Amino acid sequence: MQLNDFDYYLPTELIAQQPAQNRDASRLMTLDRVNGELNETIISEIAALFRDGDLLVINDTRVIPARLLGKKESGGRVEVFLVRRLLEPGEVWQCLIKASKSPKPGSLIILSEGVAARVLERSEQDTWAVSFSPVEGFLDRLERIGSMPLPPYIRRSAGDDDRERYQTVFARAKGAVAAPTAGLHFTDALLQKIRQQGVEIAPLTLHVGLGTFMPVRVDDLKDHRMHREYYFIPEATARAVNVRKNDGGRVVALGTTTTRALEHAAAGNGSVQPGEGEADIFICPGYTFKVVDALITNFHLPKSTLLMLVSALAGKDRLFNAYNEAVNRNFRFFSYGDAMFIY
Numbered sequence: 001m002q003l004n005d006f007d008y009y010l011p012t013e014l015i016a017q018q019p020a021q022n023r024d025a026s027r028l029m030t031l032d033r034v035n036g037e038l039n040e041t042i043i044s045e046i047a048a049l050f051r052d053g054d055l056l057v058i059n060d061t062r063v064i065p066a067r068l069l070g071k072k073e074s075g076g077r078v079e080v081f082l083v084r085r086l087l088e089p090g091e092v093w094q095c096l097i098k099a100s101k102s103p104k105p106g107s108l109i110i111l112s113e114g115v116a117a118r119v120l121e122r123s124e125q126d127t128w129a130v131s132f133s134p135v136e137g138f139l140d141r142l143e144r145i146g147s148m149p150l151p152p153y154i155r156r157s158a159g160d161d162d163r164e165r166y167q168t169v170f171a172r173a174k175g176a177v178a179a180p181t182a183g184l185h186f187t188d189a190l191l192q193k194i195r196q197q198g199v200e201i202a203p204l205t206l207h208v209g210l211g212t213f214m215p216v217r218v219d220d221l222k223d224h225r226m227h228r229e230y231y232f233i234p235e236a237t238a239r240a241v242n243v244r245k246n247d248g249g250r251v252v253a254l255g256t257t258t259t260r261a262l263e264h265a266a267a268g269n270g271s272v273q274p275g276e277g278e279a280d281i282f283i284c285p286g287y288t289f290k291v292v293d294a295l296i297t298n299f300h301l302p303k304s305t306l307l308m309l310v311s312a313l314a315g316k317d318r319l320f321n322a323y324n325e326a327v328n329r330n331f332r333f334f335s336y337g338d339a340m341f342i343y
Helices: 041-050 138-145 181-187 188-195 235-247 256-264 305-314 316-328
Strands: 027-031 038-042 055-059 061-063 067-072 077-087 090-101 108-110 118-122 128-133 173-174 199-205 228-234 250-255 275-279 294-299 341-342
Touching: 027 316, 038 041, 038 316, 041 173, 041 188, 041 341, 055 235, 055 256, 077 173, 077 228, 090 118, 181 294, 188 199, 199 235, 228 256, 235 250, 235 305, 250 256, 256 275, 256 294, 256 305, 294 305, 305 316
Parallel strands: 027 341, 055 199, 055 250, 061 173, 250 294
Antiparallel strands: 027 038, 067 077, 067 108, 077 090, 090 128, 108 118, 118 128, 199 228, 228 275, 294 341
């Protein structure tokens, strides 16, 4: 398939710049991927769409304040954007660096609270390997000196409210540089309401990385190489998924990041393997899903790999019909926007 096959018209005023006043107040479009039927409700009523015996898998990654402002030794202003950790137990990270001139290996960047960043070498995808010191308590220091990495289509600086709202209520494992946005709609009370429907909820971790922001740079999708993102699937979650699949029940993925982790970790027979790794699976139309039966997701950017993944599950024509209808009904798009339930 070609990149232009995944373009669509979106008025800029439909790109959500702020979250809904309440997490569960966003609108929800439902799409039956068998017959293409569309309906509309709100997130707070989503529990009614689950069946007794469903398994809801969530991504418990926690967004770190990955955008840092600092100065070169010469005094010039520098912005450092953390992408992913390259080395443990040290603090060597793949980073984007924005400055008046490209940095040189060995150069030092001075940040707040005594934190320094040493540029090591050029990494992949126009990024740099950067070593941060002091190592001890680095992620805790980030909470004080960094700002939340809102995506570029949100045309404002991150505020104090974003530290809460650009984070799911079940966020636990620090390491993402973008939120698993479908999860932003859920409250503790709503999750409890879903459990009362007879639904089991199981977590995994996938640290959302640079690929969320990077455009696809090839016209022929067979030439696209997917970015890698760290994931961890607990034994209990893998067991719950495999039991559900064996019993003929539904596995509902909360978000495309959850979907990527599950499908990457699925063996040839569809059983999910526990453990950690780096997911680099590229899902587009023609892909046969081994694990995920239903998906809760936001509305995604034109020509994005996330849109391609959702098209693979829903069917491209049905999905684009739903997107056109969403535009006509003035749904809100992207990270702080409304959501879909594809079943």
